[in-house]
Amino acid sequence: MELTATQQDALTELINIGYARAAAALSDLTGHRISLEVPEVAIHVISEIKTRLLRVIKDEVASVNQVFSGPINGNAILLLDREAALLLNNLLTDRDQAQGKLDGAAREVITEVGNILLNACLGAFGNLLKVQVTFTVPYLQVDNVDKVLRSITVQGSELEYALIIHTRFHMRASNVSGYLVIILGVTSLKTLLEELRKWEERELR
Amino acid sequence: MGRARASLTTENMPKPPSNCEATRETALLSWIQQFAPYGVVTLDESFRVQGWNDWMEIHSGMRRQEVAGINLFTLFPDIHQRNLAGNFERALKGEASVLSTALHRYLLPFRSPFPEGVSAHMLQTARIAPLFSEEKVCGVIVVIEDVTQRESQAEALERQHRRDQLVSWALAHLLKTEQPRKAIRQLFFKIAEQLDFDTFFVYLRDVETGQLNLEAVGGVPVESDKEFLACPFLNQLSGGSSDVFVLNSVQQLQTPEYEAFNKVGIRAAVGFSLVANERNLGLLCFASCSRDTIATEESDLLATIAQFLATALDRESANGQLHKAKEALSEHARLLEQKVQERTARLRDTISELETFSYTIAHDLRAPARGISGFCEVLLEDFRETLPREAGLMVEKIARAGGRMESLTRDLLAFSKISRQEIVLAPTQIEPVIEEISALRVPAIRQAIRVRAPMCPVRAHRGLLQHALSNLIDNAVKFVEPGAPPKITIGTEPVSHGSPGNRSRSLTFSSHTPLVSEASTSAPAGEELPGYIRIWVRDEGIGIPREAHQKIFGIFERGITSDGYEGTGIGLAIVARAMQRMGGTYGVESEPGKGSQFWLELPAA
Numbered sequence: 001m002e003l004t005a006t007q008q009d010a011l012t013e014l015i016n017i018g019y020a021r022a023a024a025a026l027s028d029l030t031g032h033r034i035s036l037e038v039p040e041v042a043i044h045v046i047s048e049i050k051t052r053l054l055r056v057i058k059d060e061v062a063s064v065n066q067v068f069s070g071p072i073n074g075n076a077i078l079l080l081d082r083e084a085a086l087l088l089n090n091l092l093t094d095r096d097q098a099q100g101k102l103d104g105a106a107r108e109v110i111t112e113v114g115n116i117l118l119n120a121c122l123g124a125f126g127n128l129l130k131v132q133v134t135f136t137v138p139y140l141q142v143d144n145v146d147k148v149l150r151s152i153t154v155q156g157s158e159l160e161y162a163l164i165i166h167t168r169f170h171m172r173a174s175n176v177s178g179y180l181v182i183i184l185g186v187t188s189l190k191t192l193l194e195e196l197r198k199w200e201e202r203e204l205r
Numbered sequence: 206m207g208r209a210r211a212s213l214t215t216e217n218m219p220k221p222p223s224n225c226e227a228t229r230e231t232a233l234l235s236w237i238q239q240f241a242p243y244g245v246v247t248l249d250e251s252f253r254v255q256g257w258n259d260w261m262e263i264h265s266g267m268r269r270q271e272v273a274g275i276n277l278f279t280l281f282p283d284i285h286q287r288n289l290a291g292n293f294e295r296a297l298k299g300e301a302s303v304l305s306t307a308l309h310r311y312l313l314p315f316r317s318p319f320p321e322g323v324s325a326h327m328l329q330t331a332r333i334a335p336l337f338s339e340e341k342v343c344g345v346i347v348v349i350e351d352v353t354q355r356e357s358q359a360e361a362l363e364r365q366h367r368r369d370q371l372v373s374w375a376l377a378h379l380l381k382t383e384q385p386r387k388a389i390r391q392l393f394f395k396i397a398e399q400l401d402f403d404t405f406f407v408y409l410r411d412v413e414t415g416q417l418n419l420e421a422v423g424g425v426p427v428e429s430d431k432e433f434l435a436c437p438f439l440n441q442l443s444g445g446s447s448d449v450f451v452l453n454s455v456q457q458l459q460t461p462e463y464e465a466f467n468k469v470g471i472r473a474a475v476g477f478s479l480v481a482n483e484r485n486l487g488l489l490c491f492a493s494c495s496r497d498t499i500a501t502e503e504s505d506l507l508a509t510i511a512q513f514l515a516t517a518l519d520r521e522s523a524n525g526q527l528h529k530a531k532e533a534l535s536e537h538a539r540l541l542e543q544k545v546q547e548r549t550a551r552l553r554d555t556i557s558e559l560e561t562f563s564y565t566i567a568h569d570l571r572a573p574a575r576g577i578s579g580f581c582e583v584l585l586e587d588f589r590e591t592l593p594r595e596a597g598l599m600v601e602k603i604a605r606a607g608g609r610m611e612s613l614t615r616d617l618l619a620f621s622k623i624s625r626q627e628i629v630l631a632p633t634q635i636e637p638v639i640e641e642i643s644a645l646r647v648p649a650i651r652q653a654i655r656v657r658a659p660m661c662p663v664r665a666h667r668g669l670l671q672h673a674l675s676n677l678i679d680n681a682v683k684f685v686e687p688g689a690p691p692k693i694t695i696g697t698e699p700v701s702h703g704s705p706g707n708r709s710r711s712l713t714f715s716s717h718t719p720l721v722s723e724a725s726t727s728a729p730a731g732e733e734l735p736g737y738i739r740i741w742v743r744d745e746g747i748g749i750p751r752e753a754h755q756k757i758f759g760i761f762e763r764g765i766t767s768d769g770y771e772g773t774g775i776g777l778a779i780v781a782r783a784m785q786r787m788g789g790t791y792g793v794e795s796e797p798g799k800g801s802q803f804w805l806e807l808p809a810a
Contacts, residue, residue, distance in 0.1 A: 028288060029308050029309075066301070070299070092308065104356075105306055105307040106307070108303065108305035109308055112302075112305040119300045119302065134299035134335060134337070135300055136301060136334075137301040137302075137303065138301070138303055
């Protein structure tokens with residue numbers, strides 16, 4: 001399934017709204033100016049995403065995982081490779097994690113950042129749909145991409161789609177790149193796209 | 206934590222549903238909440254406290270009854286001040302959030318379980334999530350985890366890691382550098398910075414005077430140096446009475462000795478004597494202007510670094526001494542070489558002068574000696590009849606003395622010539638040389654000479670060899686019992702010697718550099734040495750006592766047994782000098798009454 005240019009634009013804009021909130025929250029939190037950018041949004045059937053993600057993320061990833069439910073439901077995951085996770089932690093906490101390990105404190109920081117990002121993004125969807133989307137408490141998993149995806153996709157049985165949002169953090173002259181993956185059932189995706197169309201119409205009016 | 210249900214209860218919570226399964230679940234949740242090693246707080250939609258578990262009672266110091274129904278933000282106003290209320294408000298909209306320690310330190314300001322640790326507050330990780338009742342959000346649940354211990358351990362680990370790195374760095378630096386003294390400043394600035402010290406100073410002992418001199422200082426004015434040295438603390442270290450000295454709470458010491466420290470604001474200091482190989486090389490001190498105590502682990506770490514420094518300094522000084530000794534030795538060798546050269550040159554000049562002198566004397570004496578002999582002969586032949594008998598006898602004596610003087614001058618001249626002559630060694634057959642010698646002798650002597658053929662050729666200067674052999678043959682002819690016929694046997698044999706150094710080179714004195722020098726006669730180790738040929742001349746004459754064997758080769762030396770035999774005492778000296786010039790050796794084996802065997806050794810051709 002491919003998004004039309006219009007859908008893609010609308011989706012990007014919507015996500016940007018959410019990201020603006022997340023960036024503001026992160027800037028407040030750290031006292032550094034942080035901006036978030038969405039260079040690319042794409043949609044794929046779930047069977048394809050592993051291959052696609054493996055192209056950009058190798059080895060271990062730190063994944064922040066949150067389940068959301070409501071009129072649309074699914075799984076939202078922030079994926080950062082090890083270096084990105086370490087750099088993000090160092091930039092946010094002013095620490096230099098010299099040993100190259102994600103210790104307990106660093107894992108929590110990544111979880112909180114993922115939480116802020118996922119909440120902002122899904123909150124924007126909720127606002128759009130004028131419904132309440134509720135979330136579980138996020139959890140962090142450090143593993144290879146394959147295992148991370150497997151632990152998520154076993155849950156749903158209906159045909160699922162994954163919205164892959166390439167995400168870039170800018171802060172203190174550094175860039176950290178990651179991927180936000182939102183896995184939705186076909187019904188939820190249809191609802192989302194439909195609501196997106198209506199939202200655009202309203203906006204244009 | 207999944208979706209928290211409103212049915213999670215404590216005594217303040219709403220009543221649980223009546224069905225059995227729900228009751229069991231409720232009981233379980235209630236139990237977990239009660240005894241969980243976490244703080245669990247539930248709030249209603251207006252953030253009023255509903256649930257407050259045991260953990261919360263213990264750590265907040267507030268009983269459940271005291272807080273029930275009170276707004277959490279009233280209990281902890283700093284939640285608002287720290288911009289954390291948003292998380293609670295969003296929870297009411299269904300959002301769950303995580304607050305990490307690294308970014309927030311804590312959610313609720315509780316006292317740290319380790320007050321001496323990293324933080325005065327308990328470090329917390331918090332999760333704030335909506336509570337649902339029949340799919341509707343009805344409140345907020347907060348779960349607080351105490352991570353103080355984890356963070357303390359992580360920080361201790363991190364600190365240890367950095368210190369290990371610092372020690373390795375210092376060690377590598379001190380090992381690598383040739384001149385640790387030059388590295389001190391850079392090294393200790395970094396160490397002081399890393400370990401949060403404001404000041405360091407290093408005193409090194411002057412090797413000659415034993416005085417302590419300031420080598421490097423950081424963080425305080427250099428002028429403080431003399432006053433520091435008066436501090437009893439430094440005295441003890443420099444006197445070697447202690448290796449480590451920690452001085453805490455300096456500002457509280459009212460003693461005037463520490464006035465110098467007080468003046469520059471030092472509050473705590475730690476010092477080490479730099480000892481290597483039982484020598485006190487100086488002292489190293491770190492001080493802080495912001496802390497009153499220095500931890501044992503810090504002083505242990507610095508003690509290690511001080512030991513590294515002492516070892517490096519000791520090595521530097523040992524290297525320096527070695528270098529000096531080497532220089533002195535090579536200078537001494539150079540001077541010695543120069544002296545030897547000068548003396549050799551002087552000696553050569555002297556010898557050359559002496560030889561010229563003896564040559565001149567010998568040469569100039571010949572004519573007057575011949576004159577004397579000549580005129581004596583004229584006197585005896587032409588005027589014998591007219592001379593009184595006494596006078597005739599005197600003239601005869603004068604004639605004999607003149608003849609002797611003539612032979613002396615002739616032999617001396619020959620000796621001089623041999624010493625001065627340029628010679629070139631070449632393969633030489635010995636038989637023709639002997640034939641030539643015997644051809645000039647009377648038939649009786651000719652017949653007395655036996656040659657053991659075949660004879661091995663040698664590398665020699667033919668003229669010198671002939672001269673030497675001729676003198677040996679003449680001696681063999683001369684030194685026989687009166688009336689006994691001479692018997693002379695000449696032969697050769699190859700000889701093998703371990704090395705030229707073992708050979709009986711009996712004369713080591715030469716006015717000229719021998720053409721065959723030591724270097725060219727000695728072969729490199731492992732190679733076959735060039736063979737030598739011994740030429741021997743045996744007689745059955747009167748023999749020579751052992752004690753005279755060496756002496757007879759000296760100039761003007763004659764054997765004790767040679768009394769009554771004519772001679773100048775130069776013949777064997779000529780043999781010796783000739784052999785010396787050719788790089789050969791010579792000697793004699795003899796006993797009185799048993800004849801003599803003279804030998805010459807020369808390289809085989």
